[in-house]
Amino acid sequence: xxxxxxxxxxxxxxxxxxxxxxxxxxxADNSVAMDSIVTEEVETPEIPMDSVAMQKAWEAYMxxxxxxxxxxxxxxxxxxxxxxxxxxxxxxxxxxxxxETKMILGGRYQETNYKxxxxxxxxxxxxxxxxxxxxxxxxxxxxxxxxxxxxxMRGTYDEGTKSITSTGTMVDPMTGKERKVREIYTIxxxxxRKMEMFETVDGSEEYKSMEIVMKRG
Numbered sequence: 001x002x003x004x005x006x007x008x009x010x011x012x013x014x015x016x017x018x019x020x021x022x023x024x025x026x027x028a029d030n031s032v033a034m035d036s037i038v039t040e041e042v043e044t045p046e047i048p049m050d051s052v053a054m055q056k057a058w059e060a061y062m063x064x065x066x067x068x069x070x071x072x073x074x075x076x077x078x079x080x081x082x083x084x085x086x087x088x089x090x091x092x093x094x095x096x097x098x099x100e101t102k103m104i105l106g107g108r109y110q111e112t113n114y115k116x117x118x119x120x121x122x123x124x125x126x127x128x129x130x131x132x133x134x135x136x137x138x139x140x141x142x143x144x145x146x147x148x149x150x151x152x153m154r155g156t157y158d159e160g161t162k163s164i165t166s167t168g169t170m171v172d173p174m175t176g177k178e179r180k181v182r183e184i185y186t187i188x189x190x191x192x193r194k195m196e197m198f199e200t201v202d203g204s205e206e207y208k209s210m211e212i213v214m215k216r217g
Contacts, residue, residue: 060133064107067131067138067157071110074101077217078193080116088207097123099214118146138164147173153183162187172201182206191216 078099083092097116104111114125125144132139142151155166163186169178180200188194197210 062108063133065131065133068103068107070157071129071131072103072107074110074112074193075103076101078214079217080114080215081213082116082118083211084118085207085209087201088205093119095119095123098217114144121146138166140166147171151181153181155183170199180206 078101080097080099082095082097084095085092095116095118097114097118099112099114101110101112103109108130110127110129112127112129114123114127116123123144123146125142127140127142129138129140131137136156138155138157140153140155142153143149149171151168151170153166153168155164157164163184166183166185168181168183170181171177172179179202182198182200184194184196184198186194186196193214195210195212195214196208198206199209200206
């Protein structure tokens with residue numbers, strides 16, 4: 001992998017060098033009238049990239065960190081008790097599902113696949129979670145068979161509360177407009193997790209729309 005990064009760095013340096021090669025002087029064209037002046041745009045020399053610094057930066061970016069070990073601790077099968085609220089003050093609806101979590105791409109990303117039955121319909125969903133070493137953010141995506149969109153969330157981990165708080169948007173299928181969503185994922189204990197989802201509709205007050213209590217199977 002180090003050879004690959006170094007190769008990328010060398011290509012980038014070659015590209016920069018090529019761009020900075022001096023141009024051949026233009027030959028005089030006697031057919032051009034003296035009052036017609038042609039000016040040549042002068043390019044500002046670019047600073048050559050430091051291949052060693054680039055290699056170190058990419059190595060740091062691609063190497064799984066302590067935060068990735070925390071994601072790996074989620075691996076396994078989970079039994080989920082799900083509760084939904086259709087609006088503020090609405091009656092709760094219960095459902096169950098199972099989930100299997102595993103690390104992929106050399107321990108760099110977490111993938112979780114959900115299956116269950118929601119409102120009498122077969123339910124499948126997939127979540128991917130990343131910890132970006134550069135931005136220090138937890139980034140997650142969500143897709144399922146009850147829609148055609150993708151939800152993207154960004155957040156940070158709080159060691160004090162053992163939780164990740166993320167924010168993002170989702171599309172309201174009734175209006176086609178985005179609505180704000182907030183998620184709190186809490187590590188209750190070694191074999192228990194809780195996910196809470198909150199939504200804000202048309203600038204109104206935020207309400208709790210979903211809660212999932214996960215027990216490792």
